Amino acid sequence: MSKKQHYKITVNGKEEEFLAEPRELLIHTLRERLKITGPHIGCETSHCGACTVTVNGKSVKSCTVFVAQADGTEITTIEGIGSPDALHPLQEAFKEHHGLQCGFCTPGMIIRASKLLEEIPNPSEEEIRFGMAGNICRCTGYQNIVKSIQAAAAEMNSAKEAAE
Amino acid sequence: MKDEVESREDRVAGLKGMGCSRKRVEDARFTQGKGNYVDDLKLDGMLFGDFVRSPYAHARIVNIDTEAALKVPGVLAVLTAKDLEPLGLHWMPTLAGDKQMVLADGKVLFQGQEVAYVVVQDRYAAADGIEAVEVDYEELPVLVNPFEALKSDVVLREDLLAEDGSIPDGAHGPRKHHNHIFTWEAGDKDPTLEVIDNADVVAEETMYYHRTHPCPLETCGCVASMDKVNGKLTLWGTFQAPHAIRTVVSLISGIEEHNIRVISPDIGGGFGNKVGAYPGYVCSVVASIVTGKPVKWIEDRMDNLMTTAFARDYHMTGRIAATKEGKITGVHCSVTADHGGFDACADPTKFPAGFMNICTGSYDIPTAYLEVDGVYTNKAPGGVSYRCSFRVTEAVYFIERMIEVLAIKLNMDAAELRRINFIKKEQFPYQAALGWEYDSGDYHTAWDKALKAVDYDGLRAEQAQRVEDFKAGKTRKLMGIGLTFFTEIVGAGPVKNCDILGLGMFDSCEIRIHPTGSAIARLGTISQGQGHATTFAQILASEIGLPADSITIEEGDTDTAPYGLGTYGSRSTPVAGAATAMAGRKIRAKAQMIAAYLLEVHDDDVEFDVDRFAVKGAPEKFKTMNEIAFAAYNQAIPGIEPGLEAVSYYDPPNMTYPFGAYVCVMDIDVDTGVPVIRRFYALDDCGTRINPMIIEGQVHGGLTEALAVALGQEIAYDDMGNVKTGTLMDFFLPTAWEVPNYETDHTVTPSPHHPIGAKGVGESPHVGGVPCFSNAVQDAFRPFGNTHTNMPHDHWRIWKTANELGLHG
Numbered sequence: 001m002s003k004k005q006h007y008k009i010t011v012n013g014k015e016e017e018f019l020a021e022p023r024e025l026l027i028h029t030l031r032e033r034l035k036i037t038g039p040h041i042g043c044e045t046s047h048c049g050a051c052t053v054t055v056n057g058k059s060v061k062s063c064t065v066f067v068a069q070a071d072g073t074e075i076t077t078i079e080g081i082g083s084p085d086a087l088h089p090l091q092e093a094f095k096e097h098h099g100l101q102c103g104f105c106t107p108g109m110i111i112r113a114s115k116l117l118e119e120i121p122n123p124s125e126e127e128i129r130f131g132m133a134g135n136i137c138r139c140t141g142y143q144n145i146v147k148s149i150q151a152a153a154a155e156m157n158s159a160k161e162a163a164e
Numbered sequence: 165m166k167d168e169v170e171s172r173e174d175r176v177a178g179l180k181g182m183g184c185s186r187k188r189v190e191d192a193r194f195t196q197g198k199g200n201y202v203d204d205l206k207l208d209g210m211l212f213g214d215f216v217r218s219p220y221a222h223a224r225i226v227n228i229d230t231e232a233a234l235k236v237p238g239v240l241a242v243l244t245a246k247d248l249e250p251l252g253l254h255w256m257p258t259l260a261g262d263k264q265m266v267l268a269d270g271k272v273l274f275q276g277q278e279v280a281y282v283v284v285q286d287r288y289a290a291a292d293g294i295e296a297v298e299v300d301y302e303e304l305p306v307l308v309n310p311f312e313a314l315k316s317d318v319v320l321r322e323d324l325l326a327e328d329g330s331i332p333d334g335a336h337g338p339r340k341h342h343n344h345i346f347t348w349e350a351g352d353k354d355p356t357l358e359v360i361d362n363a364d365v366v367a368e369e370t371m372y373y374h375r376t377h378p379c380p381l382e383t384c385g386c387v388a389s390m391d392k393v394n395g396k397l398t399l400w401g402t403f404q405a406p407h408a409i410r411t412v413v414s415l416i417s418g419i420e421e422h423n424i425r426v427i428s429p430d431i432g433g434g435f436g437n438k439v440g441a442y443p444g445y446v447c448s449v450v451a452s453i454v455t456g457k458p459v460k461w462i463e464d465r466m467d468n469l470m471t472t473a474f475a476r477d478y479h480m481t482g483r484i485a486a487t488k489e490g491k492i493t494g495v496h497c498s499v500t501a502d503h504g505g506f507d508a509c510a511d512p513t514k515f516p517a518g519f520m521n522i523c524t525g526s527y528d529i530p531t532a533y534l535e536v537d538g539v540y541t542n543k544a545p546g547g548v549s550y551r552c553s554f555r556v557t558e559a560v561y562f563i564e565r566m567i568e569v570l571a572i573k574l575n576m577d578a579a580e581l582r583r584i585n586f587i588k589k590e591q592f593p594y595q596a597a598l599g600w601e602y603d604s605g606d607y608h609t610a611w612d613k614a615l616k617a618v619d620y621d622g623l624r625a626e627q628a629q630r631v632e633d634f635k636a637g638k639t640r641k642l643m644g645i646g647l648t649f650f651t652e653i654v655g656a657g658p659v660k661n662c663d664i665l666g667l668g669m670f671d672s673c674e675i676r677i678h679p680t681g682s683a684i685a686r687l688g689t690i691s692q693g694q695g696h697a698t699t700f701a702q703i704l705a706s707e708i709g710l711p712a713d714s715i716t717i718e719e720g721d722t723d724t725a726p727y728g729l730g731t732y733g734s735r736s737t738p739v740a741g742a743a744t745a746m747a748g749r750k751i752r753a754k755a756q757m758i759a760a761y762l763l764e765v766h767d768d769d770v771e772f773d774v775d776r777f778a779v780k781g782a783p784e785k786f787k788t789m790n791e792i793a794f795a796a797y798n799q800a801i802p803g804i805e806p807g808l809e810a811v812s813y814y815d816p817p818n819m820t821y822p823f824g825a826y827v828c829v830m831d832i833d834v835d836t837g838v839p840v841i842r843r844f845y846a847l848d849d850c851g852t853r854i855n856p857m858i859i860e861g862q863v864h865g866g867l868t869e870a871l872a873v874a875l876g877q878e879i880a881y882d883d884m885g886n887v888k889t890g891t892l893m894d895f896f897l898p899t900a901w902e903v904p905n906y907e908t909d910h911t912v913t914p915s916p917h918h919p920i921g922a923k924g925v926g927e928s929p930h931v932g933g934v935p936c937f938s939n940a941v942q943d944a945f946r947p948f949g950n951t952h953t954n955m956p957h958d959h960w961r962i963w964k965t966a967n968e969l970g971l972h973g
Contacts, residue, residue, distance in 0.1 A: 021288065028287065037204040038197020040432070042381045043465040047892035050381055078197035091195040095187060098861045102693025103194025104381045104432030110195060133899040136892075138381045138433050139693045141864030142900040 007071045012080030022068035027051045029067045038078035038107040049135030052108035053077045059115045078107035089152040099148030101139030109135050113149045175774045181706030185857035188698045199430045202385045207458040213448050214290035216280040216297045218272035221542040221885020226300035233296035238289025243281040245269040261335025262507035266443045273505030274544045276470035281447040306885040310502040310539035313343040320540045336516040345507050345538035350521035350598045356533035359494035363485030367570040372954045373558050375477035375879040378550040382432025384472050385462035386445050388452040396423050403428045404438040405730025410722045428720035434692035436548035437473045439510040439732050466890045475550030477502040478558045484566045490574050492585050494531040497523050501538045509547030511554045512662040518554025519653050521598035525563035526651040527585040532597035542885040551930035553654040553733040560650045564935035602821045610911045614825035614847045631947045646828035646940025650932035654924040655738025655820040670815040671739035672726035673747040677808035679797040681790035682714035688728010689740040690720040699854045700744050707748030709775035709789040734924035743814035745919040750810035759787045761801050820915045820923035824848040826932045830940040834971050837963030847909040851923035860908050863929045870933025872898050876958040
């Protein structure tokens with residue numbers, strides 16, 4: 001146990017200030033402290049990606065980041081990318097294309113995919129498979145996840161074209 | 165009226181009943197991060213529990229010093245076996261008729277075994293507290309090989325010896341040695357040996373189906389909350405069988421069953437890992453009773469891989485006899501099963517080796533004999549069915565390898581060898597030599613469809629050319645064609661021969677129709693991703709004529725759901741799905757009487773049509789199920805009780821026997837050992853298809869878990885009993901990068917005894933997939949003299965095979 005420190009992070013647009021031990025893992029800050037339970041814990045070793053969130057514009061596995069490292073950052077979780085009345089195209093696409101089964105990997109999968117589509121708006125299947133390789137799914141075999149991401153990309157690109 | 169203009173076709177479509185690819189109702193919450201998994205549960209004053217675990221695989225415990233740990237801030241208590249002993253809870257019964265230490269009682273038998281349980285304020289205090297517990301161990305000789313264990317003087321389980329040192333019978337009969345658990349036999353030994361002795365051709369092979377782990381993405385866990393005011397214990401957890409857990413908790417704790425409520429919330433995958441009862445559950449319950457506060461225990465990944473529920477670990481020797489023409493005349497299968505330190509296999513009581521006696525596969529084999537010896541070693545207990553019905557993966561792997569080995573011996577094409585030995589369509593129901601009665605099948609049709617779809621002859625020609633090119637130095641890549649035809653045995657099962665801890669393996673469904681024509685149905689099963697809330701509503705929609713979208717399916721709360729044995733072994737659709745249909749038919753029977761009353765005709769003069777009862781011969785006179793539902797609650801109908809509810813407990817008359825034909829085409833780089841799956845074709849026949857989208861998803865997922873097991877996933881130990889694959893760094897879970905796209909196909913052979921003809925599908929692709937991937941690897945090396953190499957076929961082992969065959973020049 002060590003002395004608590006003062007931290008400030010912004011999660012899904014909301015500023016949060018608190019005292020915590022520096023060794024607290026970001027996933028626990030989110031899940032235990034802030035009650036944001038969308039990101040999940042699957043391995044605690046950065047392999048499975050169930051805890052993936054976006055930190056300062058980058059996909060990050062929050063199970064291996066200390067809260068001290070996240071001080072002052074802006075974080076987006078699955079809870080921050082859509083609402084029940086206005087789902088993110090990825091949320092719609094995963095439902096439509098059976099891109100999930102048990103749902104445990106889904107929040108990490110979708111938040112990672114949302115970043116991937118910012119990095120590569122029109123990815124090939126190979127780019128999707130490579131770009132999503134940090135997120136493990138034990139149920140779907142990925143085929144429908146790939147399909148969901150392709151469908152969301154198409155939807156987002158056509159919406160963007162319509163807006164331009 | 166809308167009903168009058170709506171076509172019958174539209175009315176059928178509007179129900180979203182069986183056969184349509186209804187989108188999943190579960191997905192809204194999962195895609196928005198609003199799933200409710202056990203670790204999401206937070207209760208006022210909730211404490212945490214975690215284990216001090218043994219670093220040794222076999223050691224005597226000299227002393228446990230908890231003094232320093234109790235001084236660590238946030239640590240409230242440290243439980244050891246001594247604390248549990250007065251409650252009789254330091255050991256617990258296993259599902260296999262053995263007993264298992266809850267906390268180390270004088271010794272440890274495997275690395276990672278639970279030694280002490282710290283009760284703490286939060287997860288960080290747990291880590292600090294565990295570190296401060298001092299345990300003195302005295303190391304003992306370690307046995308990690310079951311064959312050596314059977315010869316060793318080292319006694320692993322002193323608790324099972326009689327006072328005079330003799331070896332009393334175990335739960336499954338006589339034990340031959342102090343490290344022997346049981347011998348289980350099926351079939352006829354002498355006639356089988358005679359057939360083999362006198363056969364034209366006998367192929368023999370020894371194979372090891374390695375130890376692996378189901379490894380769902382969510383680990384096991386629970387929250388126990390003892391309400392001392394009302395004397396009621398609530399236990400939330402990742403339970404694949406919540407009712408069975410309730411009964412077990414009642415039996416071992418002495419708390420009356422009505423005072424225990426077990427809740428399985430959303431479960432992040434199970435695959436067999438979450439069937440059994442684990443020390444974490446018992447300790448959490450005790451800690452909650454002692455502290456009066458809720459206590460949460462969640463495994464970390466290492467705990468999960470090292471301690472809860474391994475799968476497989478079967479050493480199998482087979483002999484298969486045939487005529488010169490390739491007609492199989494007999495099979496002998498001999499298994500040494502490594503069960504680890506305790507026999508905690510999750511099998512029906514009468515089947516200590518599960519349904520291994522389905523190992524004659526899809527073939528008409530007149531004579532067969534199976535013997536299985538269970539053995540204690542210094543490994544973790546378990547032996548669960550990882551995405552399969554009890555040991556069926558082992559059985560199917562065995563026969564599908566033996567067929568290949570026989571084909572080599574006969575110098576025959578393996579597809580043709582299968583074809584000439586299939587059980588013929590007209591032989592069903594088929595009595596197999598090892599005891600099972602296969603309910604239905606049409607194997608030839610499925611096989612021909614599969615071979616045609618992949619252009620099998622073309623593939624073989626291409627492969628032959630590739631071998632020529634390889635020999636001529638034009639390529640360094642070999643091509644393997646993996647074949648598998650599998651028959652699963654699922655839907656356990658008939659109460660007459662299937663029980664777990666004495667609980668018959670029926671299942672249940674209770675339906676309540678609401679006055680406005682919607683409904684809730686509750687089942688004894690529990691989804692872990694299979695989409696029960698979607699598919700069971702489809703069964704009901706077709707049975708009772710209310711839209712699936714108006715039917716809520718609820719599972720996993722023992723206070724509200726009818727008793728059932730849970731979800732594993734592909735039993736949900738075969739058993740609870742049948743109960744759902746049967747309960748639906750009870751609703752329909754009462755609805756018929758109500759409709760007849762409303763239409764002022766005799767009961768027999770109305771007939772069910774999609775969503776209504778209509779007068780026979782006068783379809784314009786009808787009452788919809790909506791109208792009938794309302795009438796059930798607002799009219800006094802002579803001779804009929806108000807309300808519209810039904811419950812069914814379904815005891816299946818037989819198992820169901822889904823089958824499938826798989827082909828895998830693989831290119832293998834001889835110099836790197838890297839296999840690339842070029843094509844995978846999967847034809848599944850699961851009988852009546854409820855939701856094709858979900859079936860396809862199950863096939864993709866099952867095949868991917870099969871790929872993992874065949875190509876790298878392993879729980880490996882060193883000679884000291886150290887787990888070498890305790891994290892996801894070493895334990896192979898395929899990513900999107902390694903996994904191919906699959907082609908799915910189907911035939912439909914409904915189960916003749918199931919109310920809707922469904923057979924179950926969730927596990928078929930895993931059962932059929934493992935031998936198919938393995939056969940592809942082995943087939944690539946067949947032209948160079950390979951008959952069999954053991955899984956997992958990781959890059960290193962494939963490279964080694966190539967090297968041993970002299971392919972590296």
